[in-house]
Amino acid sequence: QCKPHGAGALAKSGGGLYNEGTGSHKTKGGHAMRLFIAIALPPDIRRAAADTAARLRAHGAEGRFVPPENYHITLRFIGESNALCEAAEAMHSAARDCRPFLLRLSDYGAFSGKSESSTGFVTVRDDQGELRRLYETLEAALWERGFDRGRSRLMPHITLGRSITGDTGFACPRNEAFTAQGMTLYESQSVRGQMAYTPLHKELFV
Numbered sequence: 001q002c003k004p005h006g007a008g009a010l011a012k013s014g015g016g017l018y019n020e021g022t023g024s025h026k027t028k029g030g031h032a033m034r035l036f037i038a039i040a041l042p043p044d045i046r047r048a049a050a051d052t053a054a055r056l057r058a059h060g061a062e063g064r065f066v067p068p069e070n071y072h073i074t075l076r077f078i079g080e081s082n083a084l085c086e087a088a089e090a091m092h093s094a095a096r097d098c099r100p101f102l103l104r105l106s107d108y109g110a111f112s113g114k115s116e117s118s119t120g121f122v123t124v125r126d127d128q129g130e131l132r133r134l135y136e137t138l139e140a141a142l143w144e145r146g147f148d149r150g151r152s153r154l155m156p157h158i159t160l161g162r163s164i165t166g167d168t169g170f171a172c173p174r175n176e177a178f179t180a181q182g183m184t185l186y187e188s189q190s191v192r193g194q195m196a197y198t199p200l201h202k203e204l205f206v
């Protein structure tokens, strides 16, 4: 029987936990939620990232900018799943060996796809490699519990906007640091055209 761990017990449960026998928690229809695990940001770091976004707009960039309350560092995108307990258990297992660690904001960067526009972000420096280690332990813990493999490489960043154009030549070096105290499992939903991220479970690093 799966029980959620940690102070932040799951706020809700998706009914049947997962499609047994598929080896994967991906579901077709049903109660699946769009899930991801991220590092939440303190207010001063949100403000610093919002300042980079404001400078980017002043530079002349346009696109779909993310509201600062939605800023986060994605650790692992899970996608459509209703395996909340398994995700929480994997987080608990990975957090066990993790102490709070320092992350630092750095320069503006962009992921360019095939189109003219790109995803604009603030690069996050993980100088001690602690976020990478956490990512790897979490990845293994999720895999053990039947989740698909995620991205092969972690590129820590805070997304500022999508479909961004006009960012050529933009730079905004930053150096603000903060201590990552935990990781959070979120449900992502589109509510009246805006993304809403609901925290479902939190694991603190101790």
Ligand code: 2AM
Binding pocket: 036, 072, 073, 074, 077, 157, 158, 159, 188
């Ligand atoms: P990013 O913005 O940090 O790059 C919630 O949707 C978060 O999950 C997004 O902020 C995005 O991360 C990440 N995400 C969304 N869709 C994804 C996908 N198909 N593959 C990987 N990550 C995704």
